[in-house]
Amino acid sequence: MKKLAIVLLTTAMVIGTGTAVFAQSDGVFNFEKMKPYMQKMHPDFSETQLKDMFESCHGEDGSMKNTDFKEMHDGGMNESL
DSSP states (O other): OOOHHHHHHHHHHHHOOOOOOOHHEEEEOOHHHHHHHHHHTTTTOOHHHHHHHHHHHHHOOOTTTTTOHHHHHTTTTTGGG
């Protein structure tokens, strides 16, 4: 019985932690969050050019609109920050 209680509490903690992390990130990826990274990668671009690039990639008709941007965080742009 004691082992069952430990397993249930551990499972609840893992699920609760995962939910809290997901809620913190709110799964929303927008231009304002991406802008500092884009400015670092393209320092000569104006804000209008950056916004146009973001919209063409991640907007309504963008080719990368359904990604979770994992590739940008795994060994990508955050490595140099």
